[in-house]
Amino acid sequence: MALATRTDKRPSMARTMWDSSVGKKTVMAVSGLVMLLYLVAHMIGNLKIFFGPADLNGYAHWLRTLGEPVLHYEWALWLVRIVLVVAVVAHAVCAYQLSRRDIKARPSKYVHQKKRASYATRTMRWGGVILGLFIVWHILDLTTGTVHPGGFEHLKPYQNIIDTFSTWYGNVVYIAAVLALGLHVRHGFWSAAQTLGAGSRSRDRALKTTANVLAAVLTLGFIAVPVGVMTGLVS
Template sequence: MQAVAIAIPAIYRSTVGKKAVMAVTGGILVLFLVAHMVGNLKIFLGAGDFNHYAEWLRTAGEPAVPHRTVLTLTEVVLTLAVLLHIWSATSLALRARAARPVKYESRKKSHARGYATHTMRYGGVIIALFIIWHLLDLTFYAVNPLGSSATPYDRVIADFAPDRWYITVWYVVAVLLVGLHLWHGAWSAFNSLGWRTKRNDGFLRGLAAVLAVVIAGGFVAVPIAVTFGWVG
């Protein structure tokens, strides 16, 4: 373990290390997304279940640990993961810019397949902006029409009300970007961690695609269902 502790800063300075950090932090965020999505889908079980789940998030671990301990720890880990993920991406992007100080005159053609690959950097920025909005909306209630006095269920219903369709569109677009991000990101993470072999590439690409579709689909379901009145 000592070797690991000493090695990490050196690894992190390397380009491969930075990608590994992105892969690991991305993995943590994917696990979070899966849990978050499962929680979201409880809305289809009705207000009671959904509100109870929201309350449980805060009471989990009691009475062994004080109120909101588990949730706070999760938030700390997630914040760290997001920061490291963004920091690594930014550092690699700056490095890439420095690595080619003179650009090509003729339009650089892309020959590798994969639209998702080319959305990683600007898509990541949009996703980051979306997370800020989302936190202001349903964590801090600053931009939510109902605010802190309502139940979580009511806040969601009010958020995606049919006359606030533009909010729904914003959420759907952002979530689809998350899907694209995952599609390349997950496959790229498998590579960054060195898991890809000559034979398993088809499987890894498939796994990444399934992950992207399931997560994007699961998250899109709630705002759409609310806007179209299938819930509430």
């Protein structure tokens, strides 16, 4: 009598990790840190606006020639964009799935009121939605020029930024999104550190201080640009 052969296969380690809550939190932590590195670089690039149009417009051109002659024109920039898209999608998908699991695990409200979490913690989900919508608007405004007020000029971010922040709604949308970003970074950096095992009693204070400093620097750095345009410092 022939022995029956087993046809079932065990799920791969990657699939097992992806299906677990710990795995999803790890993906969120890593993707969040990737986006944080980009934000720091993006903020530094934005601040070149205070050195005049030649500096900022020249920086925009340099980004497109980065890696030449090994890489073709804009290849490095597109590689960065692809990595960012993957990071944003992975971060958003994991956040949504973890949120759904949390809701299913607690279908009814607590009988006893739990200790209130920090404001940043309680607004992480809505903050993520706000930032997602802002990213779409920001790309359509300053990358493709689809919704840009006035005439969009390719490779002239200095003039395009002034156009955007010369409108009241451009300032309101941008500043509101940056404030949401600051809260998101403050809580997200702390959560990522805990997920990746960097947290401990001896390092908790340093990590919290780092999260607060990062959030403050990014918030002030990004807001400095529209404030500079509104006050006439940049014109």
